[in-house]
Amino acid sequence: MNDGALAGRVAIVTGAARGVGAAIVRDLISHGARVVAADNGASIDGRTEDPALIAAFAEACGDAVLPLAQSITAPGFADAAVTLARERFGGLDIIVNNAAILRDAFLFKGNRADFEAVVATDLTAAYDLLRAATPVLRENAKTTRAGWGRIITIGSTAALYGNYGQGAYASAKAGLFGLMRIAALDMARSGVTSNMIAPFAASRVTETIVPATPAQAVYKADALSIPPAPIGRFASFLCSARAQHITGQVFGVRGRETFVFSQPRPLARATTAPDPSLDDLAALVESEFAPHFTALETDLDAFSTTPVL
Numbered sequence: 001m002n003d004g005a006l007a008g009r010v011a012i013v014t015g016a017a018r019g020v021g022a023a024i025v026r027d028l029i030s031h032g033a034r035v036v037a038a039d040n041g042a043s044i045d046g047r048t049e050d051p052a053l054i055a056a057f058a059e060a061c062g063d064a065v066l067p068l069a070q071s072i073t074a075p076g077f078a079d080a081a082v083t084l085a086r087e088r089f090g091g092l093d094i095i096v097n098n099a100a101i102l103r104d105a106f107l108f109k110g111n112r113a114d115f116e117a118v119v120a121t122d123l124t125a126a127y128d129l130l131r132a133a134t135p136v137l138r139e140n141a142k143t144t145r146a147g148w149g150r151i152i153t154i155g156s157t158a159a160l161y162g163n164y165g166q167g168a169y170a171s172a173k174a175g176l177f178g179l180m181r182i183a184a185l186d187m188a189r190s191g192v193t194s195n196m197i198a199p200f201a202a203s204r205v206t207e208t209i210v211p212a213t214p215a216q217a218v219y220k221a222d223a224l225s226i227p228p229a230p231i232g233r234f235a236s237f238l239c240s241a242r243a244q245h246i247t248g249q250v251f252g253v254r255g256r257e258t259f260v261f262s263q264p265r266p267l268a269r270a271t272t273a274p275d276p277s278l279d280d281l282a283a284l285v286e287s288e289f290a291p292h293f294t295a296l297e298t299d300l301d302a303f304s305t306t307p308v309l
């Protein structure tokens with residue numbers, strides 16, 4: 001369906017060769033956009049690469065997609081991607097930070113090198129692409145691309161709820177939430193929007209889930225049937241002119257279900273006596289705050305309801 005909603009728009013999508021990223025690329029080009037599709041064909045833990053993957057994907061997509069097989073963590077990647085978009089497609093309007101790796105381990109079994117590798121791919125590289133791309137998106141405001149520019153960050157409910165053993169991944173994704181909000185603020189005057197999508201879709205990531213509870217087992221069984229295409233369609237919506245006023249928000253897409261998430265704000269306020277005792281604080285917390293406490297449930301437990309496909 002090419003309704004021309006994104007005709008003339010140019011995007012960079014990371015992690016574009018498969019799963020959610022590929023679905024986003026397919027939908028963006030179906031609405032007329034052209035895409036620099038970045039993917040190094042990483043294994044799920046990021047330890048090995050297969051550059052042929054993105055070349056094959058781009059070829060299947062046709063002229064609207066240019067492959068970039070460099071790792072997003074490679075020095076110079078971000079500037080190279082922006083230059084490629086401008087030189088080959090004549091500009092840049094859309095950034096989709098989607099690529100991610102996982103190295104799950106309980107805190108008491110993990111190691112710092114794995115944590116840093118996950119943060120480097122899932123968070124630092126996303127920052128670096130925005131660092132390289134946002135000057136161009138700001139410049140758009142002074143050209144025929146005025147009032148145009150979109151940043152989409154692919155987050156995860158693992159950061160919003162938490163899940164066992166995902167200290168590195170959830171930390172990186174929580175960092176992306178902050179980055180998404182800052183991008184919304186920093187770019188507001190240029191008419192550039194910034195939003196997050198927490199996706200739910202069958203991918204090799206879903207296949208690796210090791211259920212820790214019966215509800216997580218239900219989640220996994222259902223998740224393996226969820227197509228990624230609706231995430232691509234919602235991304236195209238956020239990129240379209242119809243979403244020009246939507247920024248700083250966190251959405252979820254699970255098949256035909258779409259969610260908007262709350263964001264942390266104070267739920268209750270209490271004033272202590274001067275120099276309160278620990279008993280005073282205990283009493284205050286129990287009476288004023290305990291009713292607002294957040295349950296310690298994982299995202300997989302929370303979304304073990306049957307998806308609508």
Ligand SMILES: NC(=O)c1ccc[n+]([C@@H]2O[C@H](COP(=O)([O-])OP(=O)(O)OC[C@H]3O[C@@H](n4cnc5c(N)ncnc54)[C@H](O)[C@@H]3O)[C@@H](O)[C@H]2O)c1
Pocket residue numbers: 014015016017018019020021038039040041042043044046070071072073098099100101121154155156157198199200201202203204205206
């Ligand atoms: N599938 C889900 O249900 C789900 C749930 C929550 C969050 N997510 C998020 O959605 C996004 C896509 O996940 P997916 O499920 O499609 O996973 P996926 O593993 O199928 O796709 C990720 C892609 O990123 C690429 N990639 C990884 N490291 C890279 C690097 N250094 N340079 C370039 N490319 C790199 C991989 O090669 C891969 O093609 C990720 O951010 C993931 O955290 C997915």
